[in-house]
Amino acid sequence: MVALRVALKRYGFPYALLLPALLGVGILTLYPLLNTFWLSFHRYNLLRLGQAPVFTGLENYRRIFSDEFFWFVLRNTGLFAGGCVLATMALGVGVGCLLNVPFRGRTILGVAVLLPWVIPKVAAGIVWKWIYDDQYGILNFILTKLGFDFQGFSWFSSAPIAFLAVGVVVVGQSFPFIALSILAGLQAISPEIMEAAAGDGAGPWQRFTLVTLPMLKGLLLILTILSTVWDFKVFDQIFIMTEGGPAQSTYVMGIYAWMTAFGEMQMGRAAAIAMVMFAILAVITLIYLRIARSGEGLE
Amino acid sequence: MKKFALFTFVLVLLLPLLGTAMAKTSLEVWIMQPGNQDVEKLLAQAKADFQAKNPEVEVNLQFVPWLSAWQKITTAVAGGEAPDVCELGTTMTPFYADMGALLDMTKYVQAWGYAKDLDPGVLESAVMDEKLFGVPWYAGARALVYRKDWFAEAGIKSPPKTWDEFLAAAKAIQQVDKNGKVIRYGFAFQGNGRLTWLPFIWQNGGEIGYKKDGKWVSGMNSPEAIEAIRFYADLLLKHKLSPEASVTWSALNARQAFALGTCGMLIEGPWGLPPIYNANPEIASKIGVCLLPGKKKMATFVGGSNLVVFKQSRQKDLAAEFVHLLMGDKYQLELAKMLKFFPGRVSLQDDTAFKSDPILKVFAEQMKYGRSLPAAPGWGSIEKLDVPGVMLQKILTGQMSVEQAAAWAAEKMNDLFNP
Incomplete structure (x- = not known):
C-alpha cells in the first residue's frame, strides 16, 4: 500500500499532468480519426438518415481507386501542393534572411509580411476573388493601366491560370510563418560562428550555404513537413475562389472529400478519400524523417 | 428548517412545470430569412393577426438562413423537433416529402377552395404520388x-x-x-x-x-x-x-x-x-x-417556395390554419410586391398591380410557361x-x-x- 502510494507519487504525477492533453488529443484527433477509419468501410448516405451504416468491406476504396477522376484529383493535388511548398519555402527562407539583416524599415517589412498570415483564409479568399474579378477586379484594372490588355481577362476559366491565381493567395498566406520561424532560427545562431567562418575566409554565399543552412536543417525539415501537410489539404481558398471549377478541373483532395460527403451525401466514400489523404501524408512525413536521419549519419 | 428549505427547493423546481401546463399552445413557424425588413414586419403582423384570432396560441416565428436551412431542418426532423409550419424552397420540398416528413395538405387546400388556384410551376415540386405536400407560397420566373x-x-x-x-x-x-x-x-x-x-x-x-x-x-x-x-x-x-x-x-x-x-x-x-x-x-x-x-x-x-406542415406537428389543424392565413389575398399580394415575386395563387397573379406594369406583365405572362x-x-x-x-x-x-x-x-x- 505504501509502496503503491510512493509509486503513484513518483510516476503518477507526470501522467496526471499529461492527462488533460491526452484527453484533448483523444477526443479531438484520435476519435474522429478512428471513426473516419471505421466509416470508410461502410455505406452511409446522409439522405437516408434512418438507416444505420452498412458494412461493405473495401467497396469504397475499390470504387475510389477505379475512378479515373480520383487519379486526376490526386495529380492535381500533388502538383499544386508541390508547387506551393517550393514557393512557400523559397519565399519564407528569403524573407526570413532579409529580416535578419538590420536595415531601415525592417519593422515595417516585418509587419507587412505578417499581415496576410493573420487574415482568415476565407476572408482572404473572398477579397482575392474580388481582386481577380474579370469585370470590376482591381488587378485587371491595374494591369490594363500599365499597358497590358487585361480588360475582361478571366483568371478562373482555365485550370492552370486558376491554380496560379489561387496559389498566389495560398503561398502569400503561408510563407510569413516560415519567414518568422527562419528568423527565430537565424537569431539563435551565435554571431561568433559567423565571425569564425568569415575569419576562415568564407564569403557571404559560402557562409549561407555551408554554415547557416546546415544549422537550420532541423528547422527547415519541420517547416517543410508542416507546409506539405497544409498545402496537401488546402481547401478554403480554392473552395471560395473556384469551387473546384471550371468543369471540376481545380479539384483537390480536400474539395473532393467535401463534395463527396456534403454534395453526394456519401459519408462512407468521403471517409475513404480522407483516409487515403491521411495515408499519403503519413508516408511523406516518414520519408522526410528518414532523409533527416540519414543526413545526420553522414555528418 | 432543513425540511422547509427542501420544500421550497422542490417547489421552485416544480414551478416552471406549472407554468408550462398553463401556458398557451405554441406554434413553431420557420420562414427563410427574407433579408428584407418589410417582409419581416409583414410576417410579424401575420403572427399578431393569428394570435388575435386564436388567443390560446403563441406563434413562435423564426427566420432560418437559406444556407443553413437543409442542416437545421434535417437535424430538427431527425430529433423529433420539426416545426409545425415551415417554408421550403422548391428543390427542398421533394427531399422532405420523400423522407415521409410532410403532411398531405390535399384536404385543407380543397376546403380553402385553392385546389385549382395554385401556381403550376411550383406545384410540380410539391406533388408526389398524387399527394400535395406543400402549398405554393410565392413564385417567380425568368x-x-x-x-x-x-x-x-x-x-x-x-x-x-x-x-x-x-x-x-x-x-x-x-x-x-x-x-x-x-x-x-x-x-x-x-x-x-x-x-x-x-x-x-x-x-x-x-x-x-x-x-x-x-x-x-x-x-x-x-x-x-x-x-x-x-x-x-x-x-x-x-x-x-x-x-x-x-x-x-x-x-x-x-x-x-x-x-x-x-x-x-x-x-x-x-x-x-x-x-x-x-x-x-x-x-x-x-x-x-x-x-x-x-x-x-x-x-x-419557376423558382419559389412552398409552405409545408410537418407530420410531427401536434397541432396539424392549427398549423394548416396559419398556412391558410398566409395564403389569403392580403398577405399573398403584400408579400409578392415586397419580394418582387408573384403570389402562389394564380388568380392573384392577374392583380392590377402586376397587370398595369409593362415589365411585370411580361414576367406574369412568362409564369404560364413555368416548370419546376x-x-x-x-x-x-x-x-x-x-x-x-x-x-x-x-x-x-x-x-x-x-x-x-x-x-x-x-x-x-x-x-x-x-x-
Whole structure:
C-alpha cells in the first residue's frame, strides 16, 4: 500500500499532468480519426438518415481507386501542393534572411509580411476573388493601366491560370510563418560562428550555404513537413475562389472529400478519400524523417 | 428548517412545470430569412393577426438562413423537433416529402377552395404520388431582358420569339471596334447559372429528369437535350456572343455585365431588376422584357417556395390554419410586391398591380410557361455538385464533345437521382 502510494507519487504525477492533453488529443484527433477509419468501410448516405451504416468491406476504396477522376484529383493535388511548398519555402527562407539583416524599415517589412498570415483564409479568399474579378477586379484594372490588355481577362476559366491565381493567395498566406520561424532560427545562431567562418575566409554565399543552412536543417525539415501537410489539404481558398471549377478541373483532395460527403451525401466514400489523404501524408512525413536521419549519419 | 428549505427547493423546481401546463399552445413557424425588413414586419403582423384570432396560441416565428436551412431542418426532423409550419424552397420540398416528413395538405387546400388556384410551376415540386405536400407560397420566373436602344439601333423590330430569332438578334447587336475588339456583346452567358439555361432543354421538348417505373432517370442525353445544350454552348463557343470569362459567370456576374452595358441580353427574373437599376440608374428606361424564345414549345424555370406542415406537428389543424392565413389575398399580394415575386395563387397573379406594369406583365405572362426542376429526392445532390454546370463547362473548355458531356452528366445524375 505504501509502496503503491510512493509509486503513484513518483510516476503518477507526470501522467496526471499529461492527462488533460491526452484527453484533448483523444477526443479531438484520435476519435474522429478512428471513426473516419471505421466509416470508410461502410455505406452511409446522409439522405437516408434512418438507416444505420452498412458494412461493405473495401467497396469504397475499390470504387475510389477505379475512378479515373480520383487519379486526376490526386495529380492535381500533388502538383499544386508541390508547387506551393517550393514557393512557400523559397519565399519564407528569403524573407526570413532579409529580416535578419538590420536595415531601415525592417519593422515595417516585418509587419507587412505578417499581415496576410493573420487574415482568415476565407476572408482572404473572398477579397482575392474580388481582386481577380474579370469585370470590376482591381488587378485587371491595374494591369490594363500599365499597358497590358487585361480588360475582361478571366483568371478562373482555365485550370492552370486558376491554380496560379489561387496559389498566389495560398503561398502569400503561408510563407510569413516560415519567414518568422527562419528568423527565430537565424537569431539563435551565435554571431561568433559567423565571425569564425568569415575569419576562415568564407564569403557571404559560402557562409549561407555551408554554415547557416546546415544549422537550420532541423528547422527547415519541420517547416517543410508542416507546409506539405497544409498545402496537401488546402481547401478554403480554392473552395471560395473556384469551387473546384471550371468543369471540376481545380479539384483537390480536400474539395473532393467535401463534395463527396456534403454534395453526394456519401459519408462512407468521403471517409475513404480522407483516409487515403491521411495515408499519403503519413508516408511523406516518414520519408522526410528518414532523409533527416540519414543526413545526420553522414555528418 | 432543513425540511422547509427542501420544500421550497422542490417547489421552485416544480414551478416552471406549472407554468408550462398553463401556458398557451405554441406554434413553431420557420420562414427563410427574407433579408428584407418589410417582409419581416409583414410576417410579424401575420403572427399578431393569428394570435388575435386564436388567443390560446403563441406563434413562435423564426427566420432560418437559406444556407443553413437543409442542416437545421434535417437535424430538427431527425430529433423529433420539426416545426409545425415551415417554408421550403422548391428543390427542398421533394427531399422532405420523400423522407415521409410532410403532411398531405390535399384536404385543407380543397376546403380553402385553392385546389385549382395554385401556381403550376411550383406545384410540380410539391406533388408526389398524387399527394400535395406543400402549398405554393410565392413564385417567380425568368424571362429575356434586353436593351431596347441597342435593338432599335440594330433595326430589330420586335423582340425574338424563336431560337433562330434570338441568335440573329444577339449577332445583330454585337459590335466590334476598328481593331476587332468587341465593345458590345449580344448576350450575357452564364457558365455557372444552370437555372437560366436548363429550360432550353424543355423548350426543345426534352426533359432534365423524369420518372420511369418508379425510378428517376436523367434526360440529359436525349437527342432533344443534346441539341439544346449544343445551341446554348455554341452561343459562347462558336458565336462568341459573350465575353470569354462568362465560362464561369454566375447570375450575379451576368447581371453586372448587363448593368455595365457589356452585354445586351440577359435571362433574368423580376427580382434581378432592382440590383441592375441600382448599379446603373440610367439603364432603367432602356430595358425591355420579352418571353424566353421557344423552339418546340415555350418554357422557363419557376423558382419559389412552398409552405409545408410537418407530420410531427401536434397541432396539424392549427398549423394548416396559419398556412391558410398566409395564403389569403392580403398577405399573398403584400408579400409578392415586397419580394418582387408573384403570389402562389394564380388568380392573384392577374392583380392590377402586376397587370398595369409593362415589365411585370411580361414576367406574369412568362409564369404560364413555368416548370419546376425534377421533384426527385436526389436532386439536391445534383445541384450541390452542379452536374449540369460541370457538364456545360466540360464542353466550353474543350474537354468533351456535347455528346460525351451529356452522357457523362446522365450517368452521374442517374447515380445521384435515386440515393
